[in-house]
Amino acid sequence: MKLTLTFRVFLLSLACSFGTAAVAQWQWIDKDGHKVFSDRAPPVEIPQKNILKQPSGSVSAQPSVAEAATAPDGTTPETSAPAGEGLKVSSTDKQLEEKKKQAEAAEAAKVKADQERVLKAKIENCARAKQAKATFDSGVRVARTNAAGERVVMDDAARAAETRRIQAIIDSDCR
Numbered sequence: 223m224k225l226t227l228t229f230r231v232f233l234l235s236l237a238c239s240f241g242t243a244a245v246a247q248w249q250w251i252d253k254d255g256h257k258v259f260s261d262r263a264p265p266v267e268i269p270q271k272n273i274l275k276q277p278s279g280s281v282s283a284q285p286s287v288a289e290a291a292t293a294p295d296g297t298t299p300e301t302s303a304p305a306g307e308g309l310k311v312s313s314t315d316k317q318l319e320e321k322k323k324q325a326e327a328a329e330a331a332k333v334k335a336d337q338e339r340v341l342k343a344k345i346e347n348c349a350r351a352k353q354a355k356a357t358f359d360s361g362v363r364v365a366r367t368n369a370a371g372e373r374v375v376m377d378d379a380a381r382a383a384e385t386r387r388i389q390a391i392i393d394s395d396c397r
Contacts, residue, residue, distance in 0.1 A: 249275035348396035355388045
C-alpha cells in the first residue's frame with residue numbers, strides 16, 4: 223500500500239502538531255520576584271498581572287470575575303456583603319477609567335479653547351463695529367470701492383443701511 227505525497231505531508235503535519243502541546247509553558251513572577259517556568263498553571267495566590275506567558279487556548283488558574291463574585295454558599299457579594307463592599311476594580315478597568323478621564327479632559331479642553339477663540343473673535347468684531355459706528359455717526363463722507371474698482375461715496379440710504387448693520391453686530395457681539 224503506497225501512500226501519496228499529500229497524505230504523507232498531512233500525517234507529518236499532524237504528528238508535529240502533537241509536539242506543540244507538550245511545549246506549552248507557563249511563565250510568571252513569584253512572590254520573591256523570580257521568574258518561574260512551568261508546564262502547570264501558577265498557584266492561585268499569584269496575581270494575574272504577574273503571569274507573563276500562558277499557553278494559547280488554556281484557561282488561567284486564576285478565578286474569573288464571575289467565580290470570584292460567587293461566595294462559597296452560592297450567594298453573590300451584592301446579597302451577602304454590606305453596602306459599599308463589592309468586587310475590587312481590576313487594573314485593566316482602572317486603566318480604562320483613566321484613559322476615559324483623559325479623553326474627557328482633552329475634549330473639555332478642546333471645547334474650552336473653541337469657546338475662548340469664539341469669544342476673542344466677538345471681542346475683536348465688537349471693537350471694529352464700534353469704531354465703524356463712530357465713523358458713520360461723525361458725519362464724515364464715506365467712500366467705498368465698487369465691483370469695477372471705482373471709488374463711490376455712500377448716499378444717505380446706503381449710510382443708514384450700513385449703520386443698521388453695524389448696530390446689529392454691536393448688539394450681538396458686544397454683550
